[in-house]
Amino acid sequence: MQYLVDQIVSGIAVGAIYGLIAMGLALIYKSTGLANFAQGEMAMLIAYIAWTLAGLMPGHPWLVVGGALVASVVLGLAIERLIMRPMLGEPVFATVMVTIALAVILRAGAMLIWDPYPHALDIGIGRGVVMLGATGLREAQLAAILTLMAALAGFWAFFRYSRIGKAMRAVAADSRAAQLMGISAARIHAIAWTASAVIAGLAGIFFALLYDVSPNLYHVGLKSFPATILGGLDSVLGSGFGGVLIGVAENLAGGYLASSIKEIAGFIVIIAVLMIRPFGLFGERDIERV
Amino acid sequence: MHFRTLMAALLVMASTAAMAQQQGVTDKEILLGEVEPLTGPPALLGIAYNVGTKIAIAEANKAGGVNGRMLKLIVEDDGYVSARTLQALRKLIEVDKIFALTSLSGSGASVAALPVVEKAGLPTMASIAPISQLFQPPRKNVFAVGQTYEEGMYQLTRYLAMKFPDKKWGILTQDDDYGATLKGGFGMTARESKLNVVYQADYKKGQQDFSSEMLKVRSSGAEIFLAGGVIAETVGMVRELEKLNAKPVTAMFWPGRVSATLKLMGPAGDGIYAVDYVEAEDSAAYKAFLEKAKTLVGEAEIKAINRYTIASYVSTRVLIEAMRRCGKALTWECTIAEIEKTENFKTGLMGPVNFGKGVRFSSQAVRIMRADFATLSYKPVE
Amino acid sequence: MRSGHFKESIPGLIMLSDSVPVWVWSGLLLVALALAPYAMNAYALSFLILILITGTGALGLHVLTGCTGLISLGHVGFLLLGAYAYAVPVAKFGLPPLLGFFFAGAVPALAGLVVGLPSLRLKGLYLAITTLAFAFIISHLIIEMSWLTDGTRGITVPRPRLLGLDFDSDARFANLCLLVAVLTLFAVLNLGRSRVGRALIAVRDNDIAARAMGINLEAYKLKAFLTSAFVTGIAGALFGIYLSFVSIEGFPFLMSIEALAILIVGGLGSALGTVLGTVFIVLLPEASRIAFGLLGSQAERLFSLGAHEIRSVLYGVVIILFLRFEPRGLLGLWHDVRRLWVNWPLRY
Structure with missing residues (x-):
């Protein structure tokens, strides 16, 4: 029994990181209609920046995290303004390809500025073990779970109550009608990219604290795709849940079946779910008219 | 008829020309080439290996070159993708016209590259990951210095089985040829010493989280655990065990035997067993090598030095010495023959290198080591 | 100069090309x-x-x-x-x-x-x-x-x-x-x-x-x-x-992505575009290598360990710039060139 609990809890902890990145993916998809293939790379870049800051300011964990988040705001704005906005109105295919090219640049750029060796992100906190009953969790794992919960609650309230959140939903529903109502789609896109970069950055920092900072970090972006598909591409909250589900499914597959199945468990889950719900668990069915 | 005589004449001309001057050799220069992953995650070993070649070459050039000819190295990156390995080799051999190859890239890619290299016939050192396909059956022009993963794993587990008898064993390996050879070596010991194996599994290459596996290891009650990852994976396993407060005797393999691994593991890495055929960091020979390297290459290169640098340095030295023995009339034939004659070549950085008639693999004795977290290094066990 | 296409039968309309020079x-x-x-x-x-x-x-x-x-x-x-x-x-x-x-x-x-x-x-x-x-x-x-x-x-x-x-x-x-x-x-x-x-x-x-x-x-x-x-x-x-x-x-896995890149860069939906895209994407690394070589060996030495990464960055930048300025892909570029060729000196 304890074994099962341990497997589920550590699955939730991994899933929280997938979930955060998946929320970023869904946020961009919802407001711009694009799949951002550079989401994992954004997380990787912020993790590297945090690692550099940690080297510059040893003993100031909160400054490091704050600095990295400022960097992620800048990153999000820069990508939107310099790369994505000029592509506004171009075919979706071409724009998605641009995010793929961006991923290539970020990956190679990180290796160029830093190096291919894995590094430990040591900011003095996050690595200690907290006992929840008989189950041990690292501080950063707990923080990732709490952050995911906060993000879920925050986005729920944001979409429901804030003006910008409502505007975002309007742009997602019909960007032309929203623009006619006086909503600046460009500004909404900028907000979406920035918010998405910030949560990707947070996920990157958690990941780096738990594992390492290395060019491999971008893989986590690939793992987040099943999460956001499971939850529904246009459902920000659903994607968060999707991440947790994938994390738990992986761990149960690894714990009770074979370890080699673990990495494809998430994919098997999404195939099964999509057969029943073709728009994900929480996604909205497109109403198509001819 | 005419065509045939023409062809024959051409062939004779070509062969005499080759005798006069082999490709890649001019009066002042000898061109060497190597292919290895310099981008992507495997760059970790590729870059370090490249630095070793650079050091060996800089050293030879500083001493006046090989019989008055300066050595020049052309490096190609393959990102550990077989198709790019092939192209890089064709470029080096056909366009750059190099004289010899100092590396053939990592294991899977190097096997794919073998037919091309064999056909071209140029002297080739393949020491980055000496797997048995490279030298069994022996190929005329392909040489490897080092040790196979199988043999290394066999020695490591035999040592542990003797030191800790009657324990329960667990092993987790990567699901590729690297992992398969590790399992092969472990299997030999397991059959021989009738080990009690309670956990054996493969993880998918690129996996980062090992929580479910380590929970399984803990619940299986394994007392000796073989972490068969490369670097990040081994670190992930050890740190997960630390979190779970499980403390089996842990051992890892040489691709992970670099100080970066220990830095990442933190105190949890202290006392881990490792195996290698290259000298440990705190040996006199290694320190002397580091001092020498500082006078030969730049700071960025010095920072990239690890055990792969040594593997490359020794292997390239063997090639350079063979070329030197050939004298002024440097040819592939002669170089291959001279490498073959290499006997008891000592650098102090690993055991003596020996080749012989039909021997294309200089098998190096392995040594069991233990990690010391305080100094971030590995020390041989008595 | 050809002026307009007049097709009188269905086979004529759907044949691969009615132009002799194209076949030749x-x-x-x-x-x-x-x-x-x-x-x-x-x-x-x-x-x-x-x-x-x-x-x-x-x-x-x-x-x-x-x-x-x-x-x-x-x-x-x-x-x-x-x-x-x-x-x-x-x-x-x-x-x-x-x-x-x-x-x-x-x-x-x-x-x-x-x-x-x-x-x-x-x-x-x-x-x-x-x-x-x-x-x-x-x-x-x-x-x-x-x-x-x-x-x-x-x-x-x-x-x-x-x-x-x-x-x-x-x-x-x-x-x-x-x-x-x-x-x-x-x-x-x-x-x-x-x-x-x-x-x-x-x-x-x-x-x-x-x-x-x-x-x-x-x-x-x-x-x-x-x-x-x-x-x-x-x-x-x-x-x-x-x-x-x-x-x-x-x-x-990257081969899947590369294949999509070929289609998009070439011009989605056209076999000719796919062919052009293939040539472009396969030769791009080599082209960036040559471009890098033109910078001279000094540049190569300066980035002794980073040269390969710089090429990867270049690869990404070329694709972005290309899609930014020619989202129709190589096929669009080809059509422009052809129109210019046929109609010159008139604009269209």
């Missing part, structure tokens, strides 16, 4: 491509072979993504399956290569039917990620079925002897690849002229409208998957032969 030039190009391997050095030849194989595979994806509008991120799975379906019977059981090529097409085609099933319900990215999932599952199965596939150790594949001809040399092999590539291109071009092709295009443009017009969506989507997987599988077999060694590692 295409024929000349074909002859040149068939003879060129015997005059090239092995390095240039390796690019030619790679372009021909990649082009075949990309045309396979074109049938699915370009013609039918079903995005696949998992085409590397079909490539892998094709390579193994050739390598296992030929290298392990000693069956004739021709039979190997049959398997290399048939096995992925069957898998394509399975992968195609979800496409009846899923759309856009949902489908794309599902195909990605299938690619991962296929490579997992290949590793698991090690009694048949030798698992992770890989299989060494010899160059084939077909119909009494030996394809051992690279030049000969290039001819084989050329033959396959040209046949594929011809088949794909002709597909567009047939009922099937037009139905696929209707599905791409609007599947609900297509269904309303009496097109059996299920049948056509599955046909697209089948054809696409068949062609890609053949390309996979050729790629395996070219590598002379088939293993999971020889087929990284």
Whole structure:
């Protein structure tokens, strides 16, 4: 029994990181209609920046995290303004390809500025073990779970109550009608990219604290795709849940079946779910008219 | 008829020309080439290996070159993708016209590259990951210095089985040829010493989280655990065990035997067993090598030095010495023959290198080591 | 100067080209491509072979993504399956290569039917990620079925002897690849002229409208998957032969992305665009290498350890700039050039 609990809890902890990145993916998809293939790379870049800051300011964990988040705001704005906005109105295919090219640049750029060796992100906190009953969790794992919960609650309230959140939903529903109502789609896109970069950055920092900072970090972006598909591409909250589900499914597959199945468990889950719900668990069915 | 005589004449001309001057050799220069992953995650070993070649070459050039000819190295990156390995080799051999190859890239890619290299016939050192396909059956022009993963794993587990008898064993390996050879070596010991194996599994290459596996290891009650990852994976396993407060005797393999691994593991890495055929960091020979390297290459290169640098340095030295023995009339034939004659070549950085008639693999004795977290290094066990 | 096209019959309307120069030039190009391997050095030849194989595979994806509008991120799975379906019977059981090529097409085609099933319900990215999932599952199965596939150790594949001809040399092999590539291109071009092709295009443009017009969506989507997987599988077999060694590692996931890049950069939905895209994407790394070389050896030394990364960055930047300024792809560029050529000095 304890074994099962341990497997589920550590699955939730991994899933929280997938979930955060998946929320970023869904946020961009919802407001711009694009799949951002550079989401994992954004997380990787912020993790590297945090690692550099940690080297510059040893003993100031909160400054490091704050600095990295400022960097992620800048990153999000820069990508939107310099790369994505000029592509506004171009075919979706071409724009998605641009995010793929961006991923290539970020990956190679990180290796160029830093190096291919894995590094430990040591900011003095996050690595200690907290006992929840008989189950041990690292501080950063707990923080990732709490952050995911906060993000879920925050986005729920944001979409429901804030003006910008409502505007975002309007742009997602019909960007032309929203623009006619006086909503600046460009500004909404900028907000979406920035918010998405910030949560990707947070996920990157958690990941780096738990594992390492290395060019491999971008893989986590690939793992987040099943999460956001499971939850529904246009459902920000659903994607968060999707991440947790994938994390738990992986761990149960690894714990009770074979370890080699673990990495494809998430994919098997999404195939099964999509057969029943073709728009994900929480996604909205497109109403198509001819 | 005419065509045939023409062809024959051409062939004779070509062969005499080759005798006069082999490709890649001019009066002042000898061109060497190597292919290895310099981008992507495997760059970790590729870059370090490249630095070793650079050091060996800089050293030879500083001493006046090989019989008055300066050595020049052309490096190609393959990102550990077989198709790019092939192209890089064709470029080096056909366009750059190099004289010899100092590396053939990592294991899977190097096997794919073998037919091309064999056909071209140029002297080739393949020491980055000496797997048995490279030298069994022996190929005329392909040489490897080092040790196979199988043999290394066999020695490591035999040592542990003797030191800790009657324990329960667990092993987790990567699901590729690297992992398969590790399992092969472990299997030999397991059959021989009738080990009690309670956990054996493969993880998918690129996996980062090992929580479910380590929970399984803990619940299986394994007392000796073989972490068969490369670097990040081994670190992930050890740190997960630390979190779970499980403390089996842990051992890892040489691709992970670099100080970066220990830095990442933190105190949890202290006392881990490792195996290698290259000298440990705190040996006199290694320190002397580091001092020498500082006078030969730049700071960025010095920072990239690890055990792969040594593997490359020794292997390239063997090639350079063979070329030197050939004298002024440097040819592939002669170089291959001279490498073959290499006997008891000592650098102090690993055991003596020996080749012989039909021997294309200089098998190096392995040594069991233990990690010391305080100094971030590995020390041989008595 | 040609002024307008007047078609009087359906065959005239749908023929591949009614222009004699186009046929003549295409024929000349074909002859040149068939003879060129015997005059090239092995390095240039390796690019030619790679372009021909990649082009075949990309045309396979074109049938699915370009013609039918079903995005696949998992085409590397079909490539892998094709390579193994050739390598296992030929290298392990000693069956004739021709039979190997049959398997290399048939096995992925069957898998394509399975992968195609979800496409009846899923759309856009949902489908794309599902195909990605299938690619991962296929490579997992290949590793698991090690009694048949030798698992992770890989299989060494010899160059084939077909119909009494030996394809051992690279030049000969290039001819084989050329033959396959040209046949594929011809088949794909002709597909567009047939009922099937037009139905696929209707599905791409609007599947609900297509269904309303009496097109059996299920049948056509599955046909697209089948054809696409068949062609890609053949390309996979050729790629395996070219590598002379088939293993999971020889087929990284990035190949799927690269194939999509080829379609988009070339101009989505056009076979000619796919060909142009293939040439561009395969040669881009080499072009950036040359561009880097022009900066001189000083630059090379300055970035002694980073030169390769800089090239990767350059690769990404070129694609972004290209899509920024020519989102219609190379095909759009080609149309501009052609119009300029025909109408000059008039603007249009």
